[in-house]
Amino acid sequence: AVYLMEAFLESTRNPYYAGEIAYGDRAEHCWNGDPHNPNHISRLRYNTMYVPKMLKRMQAAAPPGADLTSWRYR
Numbered sequence: 001a002v003y004l005m006e007a008f009l010e011s012t013r014n015p016y017y018a019g020e021i022a023y024g025d026r027a028e029h030c031w032n033g034d035p036h037n038p039n040h041i042s043r044l045r046y047n048t049m050y051v052p053k054m055l056k057r058m059q060a061a062a063p064p065g066a067d068l069t070s071w072r073y074r
Contacts, residue, residue: 002023005021009021034049055072
């Protein structure tokens with residue numbers, strides 16, 4: 001199913017999905033995208049893996065003049 005979804009997403013044009021799909025070694029169900037750690041460890045760090053990508057997307061899609069700083073924790 002993932003291969004079929006990837007083929008569909010790659011076929012999109014307007015807009016193109018511009019995403020990424022990572023494949024693991026097929027050793028476990030629900031692989032989460034971390035090629036360096038097993039699921040029982042990497043599932044504890046989802047935020048560190050995906051929040052930076054989400055922030056980048058929000059910044060790229062924000063309308064001109066949008067507040068992109070007040071909600072960010074440092």
